[in-house]
Amino acid sequence: MTKKLSIVVPCYFEEESIPLFYKAVEEIKGQLNEIELEYWFINDGSTDNSLKEMQALQKADPEHVHYVSFSRNFGKEAALYCGLKEATGDYVTVMDVDLQDPPAMLPEMLEILETSDYDCVGTRRVDRTGEPPIRSFFARMFYRLINKISDTEIVDGARDYRLMTRQMVDAILSMSEYNRFSKGIFSWVGFKTKYLNYENQERVAGQTSWNFWSLFKYSIDGIVNFSQFPLDIAAFIGFISSVGSGLAILFIVIRYLFHGDPTSGWASTICIMLFIGGIQLFCLGIVGKYIGKIFTEVKNRPVYIIKEKK
Incomplete structure (x- = not known):
């Protein structure tokens, strides 16, 4: 019986990356044995041509490509939550559209889930090449701090890029709080997780919308949400x-x-x-x-x- 893999892709000002991402995933599609792909692009209030690119892909492949467009920018956490709610697959993965999350890892991740008792296969960057030194330093300090003061372990370098079973996704969706910190939620719900290491990848196109201040505020939210x-x-x-x-x-x-x-x-x-x-x-x-x-x-x-x- 053919199983379905849902790919959740939050997008914010990513008009250049969207078609490149779709093409890259389609290239490894043949390595996913008896798996049907379902794309969910989430337009998080982008005012560029991101929505038009999604609409073009949906018209070209209406059976597999879907999109949701927000009324305004609600943030990546909201987009990720929306994508998980819309996904209907037996397996669900969350990926960045800029291809910093390598699609080539999907076949290995899927094989691990199907041949073992793991509920989730996550990814972890082993280096931060290309990142400003000051950002890398504070990122390492954040992981050290939050793991000391919180009962929920958050793996250093872990990405949102992970492949999950339907059972784990349903558990995540049961946590419907407004203030969301997905890295903490992924760990808090439990389930057996295996991490795959990979080297940092450069963006395929465009500029990141994350700056030092936004990352700092995000880290404060993580500490407040998962520690007293x-x-x-x-x-x-x-x-x-x-x-x-x-x-x-x-x-x-x-x-x-x-x-x-x-x-x-x-x-x-x-x-x-x-x-x-x-x-x-x-x-x-x-x-x-x-x-x-x-x-x-x-x-x-x-x-x-x-x-x-x-």
């Missing part, structure tokens, strides 16, 4: 500050009883006030970040809005 450690830090700082203040007050009282009230400078007082006030604002900021996440969840807004689908 920042709240523990705030509580610990507050406790230490309270104990320190109590000891300082005790010292002042004892000094007053034995030595009277010596003249004290206003500068030191102002510095202490600013220091304590800074700690309070820092802790409030951490708490506020979590409250903000709760606020967006309880509003129960849709993760994305579809403008066009075919």
Whole structure:
């Protein structure tokens, strides 16, 4: 019986990459024995010709190519979630359209799933060639930090590019939260996963929409979504500050009883006030970040809005 493999492809300003991606996957199609391919291109609010390229592919291959176009840019996480919801295959893979996720790995990934008891085959970059050194440094620091403070393991260098069974995909879809961090969700749902290493690939066309600031915000979201450690830090700082203040007050009282009230400078007082006030604002900021996440969840807004689908 022929099985179906759904390929989920989030796209944002990728008009040049879309036809190249489709061609590259079609070239390895013959290596996927008795597997029918289903493409789901997700247009994440692109204002270039990305949608037109998807429409052209869909007209040329209406049986296998499908697309969803959002009403605006909702982010890659929303596009990925949408693609997983639309996919109907026995197996589902998530791939970047810029071909940094090599399609040539699909046959090996599929063979592993079909001949073993693994539920997922993921990919992991063994190097970061072509990436700015500062970005690579902070990426490594992020993985070290989150794996120390979170109960959910996130593999260093792991990509969203992975091949999953229908059972695992259904488990992921059961987590319908608005604030999504897929790398954490993939790990949190469990299931037996095997990682394949590969060397970093350059983009086939176009420019990445990810910059240092957007990656930094994404990493903060990952930490907040999968760890309560920042709240523990705030509580610990507050406790230490309270104990320190109590000891300082005790010292002042004892000094007053034995030595009277010596003249004290206003500068030191102002510095202490600013220091304590800074700690309070820092802790409030951490708490506020979590409250903000709760606020967006309880509003129960849709993760994305579809403008066009075919």
